Amino acid sequence: xxxxxxxxxxxxxxxxxxxxxxxxxxxxxxxxxxxxxxxxxxxxxxxxxxxxxxxxxxxxxxxxxxxxxxxxxxxxxxxxxxxxxxxxxxxxxxxxxxxxxxxxxxxxxxxxxxxxxxxxxxxxxxxxxxxxxxxxxxxxxxxxxxxxxxxxxxxxxxxxxxxxxxxxxxxxxxxxxxxxxxxxxxxxxxxxxxxxxxxxxxxxxxxxxxxxxxxxxxxxxxxxxxxxxxxxxxxxxxxxx
Numbered sequence: 488x489x490x491x492x493x494x495x496x497x498x499x500x501x502x503x504x505x506x507x508x509x510x511x512x513x514x515x516x517x518x519x520x521x522x523x524x525x526x527x528x529x530x531x532x533x534x535x536x537x538x539x540x541x542x543x544x545x546x547x548x549x550x551x552x553x554x555x556x557x558x559x560x561x562x563x564x565x566x567x568x569x570x571x572x573x574x575x576x577x578x579x580x581x582x583x584x585x586x587x588x589x590x591x592x593x594x595x596x597x598x599x600x601x602x603x604x605x606x607x608x609x610x611x612x613x614x615x616x617x618x619x620x621x622x623x624x625x626x627x628x629x630x631x632x633x634x635x636x637x638x639x640x641x642x643x644x645x646x647x648x649x650x651x652x653x654x655x656x657x658x659x660x661x662x663x664x665x666x667x668x669x670x671x672x673x674x675x676x677x678x679x680x681x682x683x684x685x686x687x688x689x690x691x692x693x694x695x696x697x698x699x700x701x702x703x704x705x706x707x708x709x710x711x712x713x714x715x716x717x718x719x720x721x722x723x724x725x726x727x728x
Contacts, residue, residue: 517584545595
């Protein structure tokens with residue numbers, strides 16, 4: 488698998504230990520062109536970077552070495568990990584994103600992503616549950632890689648997790664509101680077990696976290712509302728972790 492090297496100065500100089508690499512975070516570039524994306528990720532003034540960029544034809548650019556901490560995750564949380572730059576590998580997929588005309592991810596692009604992820608999973612023994620989108624770890628700030636990202640397709644390749652529920656069964660419970668306190672507690676408990684982080688009693692945070700969960704696991708309806716379909720999916724996912 489050939490990588491084309493571009494140098495980004497936006498990383499922490501001190502090398503981290505191999506054992507600290509636990510998570511893969513998938514992003515989209517959210518800019519109007521591939522060139523513009525790479526220029527920004529390599530510009531010292533932007534203070535952002537990633538380890539890899541994959542263009543729409545599947546060409547892979549390496550910007551930062553694995554052992555260095557790239558600045559891609561920002562303020563973030565997943566399970567017991569906080570400020571995830573130090574524990575993660577960041578992969579950017581060239582895509583204009585929601586602001587400039589969000590499109591489907593290309594087949595060649597996804598094939599390259601699968602190859603990189605498989606190599607990283609093997610090298611660093613990364614758990615399936617720790618392959619996440621930027622919106623999963625930073626739901627207040629981010630919505631990428633978004634609802635067009637094919638998490639189910641990747642999960643079939645053992646990259647990330649997916650539920651085992653049939654869509655025809657799930658659809659019956661869509662928009663059916665969770666009414667009991669017991670079910671609400673159960674949903675939060677399951678979401679936390681998956682990895683989502685919650686502060687106490689912040690409704691706006693909960694809604695955005697639910698949207699992140701829906702973008703990843705129930706993309707047909709992203710409304711931030713907790714319904715029985717979401718509860719069933721969360722239960723199924725957490726049961727199989």
